[in-house]
């Protein structure tokens with residue numbers, strides 16, 4: 053049973069609630085591998101909101117409502133009134149990083165938030181210090197840092213991360229935990245034999261198998277401890293049979309991958325629109341300049357390839373060229389990312405879109421998005437933390453492994469093998485809200501609407 057009051061009035065069509073949802077009681081511990089631009093903007097932002105210094109703009113969990121019943125019923129509770137979510141005051145934080153900077157100096161170096169804001173919450177940010185990271189230069193070739201764990205093999209490193217998790221659970225007094233990867237993009241890897249089962253993976257950990265990247269070690273540790281894991285980068289990490297097996301076995305929900313921010317967010321807003329109107333697409337050229345550490349990491353071809361794969365899949369899935377060969381069969385889709393230090397975190401993304409209409413007449417659309425990547429990513433981190441925690445407390449969701457209803461937040465949403473991902477932002481939002489309705493036994497909204505004309 054939920055503790056929060058559901059302010060919405062019951063409707064005639066209400067079904068039984070789908071399973072039980074435990075209350076969001078006590079503290080929720082957020083553990084973040086990678087205390088860089090995204091992580092610090094998220095944590096500093098939560099604290100600024102808690103102190104009444106700013107507003108959590110861009111966060112669905114903080115602003116979103118869900119319509120229940122008919123359009124004429126006038127029932128639209130806030131998401132936090134429909135399902136029990138942890139409150140911002142319940143959140144406590146820790147992280148891991150290869151650099152020794154606490155959250156104040158990491159946020160200052162990231163240069164996303166103004167110093168005047170960071171200074172108002174300085175002691176709080178300074179109290180969040182990085183734990184030693186599991187890291188190898190072989191997987192992120194542009195980085196090296198001193199704050200790194202040592203162990204005789206990868207299994208020992210995994211044990212150390214598990215110990216960090218248990219220690220934080222105790223020292224913070226958190227009732228529940230979430231791990232969310234905000235670390236750098238690792239080199240491109242493909243699933244191999246070591247990833248096919250828990251047994252194979254554990255053997256490979258002991259043998260220091262090179263197909264096991266550091267992010268997978270964090271994921272293995274979290275899921276082994278029954279802690280849900282979200283993946284904000286395009287790395288494979290939890291997108292592997294071994295992780296699905298662990299996730300289901302230990303009822304630790306997983307989701308990923310790669311936060312859907314700037315350019316891809318716009319793509320998944322615009323492309324469904326072109327397709328809805330059956331306008332053709334000849335080409336979509338996307339280029340970016342950015343100068344933060346993420347940009348530097350992506351300057352390495354290995355890390356860029358991981359990101360490129362994640363960004364390219366989007367249009368193919370939305371446009372379905374096999375169903376519409378005349379409209380989308382010849383689409384030329386190109387994505388470039390260029391490291392350009394003067395820009396810092398304030399990325400500039402250009403899109404040139406070649407569309408064609410009636411009788412094949414060509415038109416062009418140009419977009420110049422002066423975007424702030426981490427400002428768009430931070431509310432995603434908040435929502436994922438709160439929703440994954442909801443999933444863990446829901447008897448209906450926690451045993452399912454992949455949380456496809458959270459596709460809304462990802463460039464490359466995870467699905468079970470054989471199922472294509474849903475990329476259209478509006479379908480993703482409908483899926484998310486229908487999941488919340490379903491959990492509470494509310495009627496799903498189909499938008500049929502014939503009943504208004506009876």
Ligand SMILES: NC(=O)c1ccc[n+]([C@@H]2O[C@H](COP(=O)([O-])OP(=O)(O)OC[C@H]3O[C@@H](n4cnc5c(N)ncnc54)[C@H](O)[C@@H]3O)[C@@H](O)[C@H]2O)c1
Nearest residue numbers: 086088089090149185235236237285311313345346425429
């Ligand atoms: N900023 C966005 O909008 C956005 C959008 C989608 C995805 N992402 C992804 O999120 C991640 C974080 O982005 P960012 O802008 O904060 O990057 P960042 O470079 O500022 O921060 C990443 C941090 O991770 C640390 N790190 C790297 N490997 C680690 C490891 N094994 N263990 C612990 N720490 C490790 C780095 O030292 C760094 O401090 C990147 O993978 C990025 O591609 C970001």
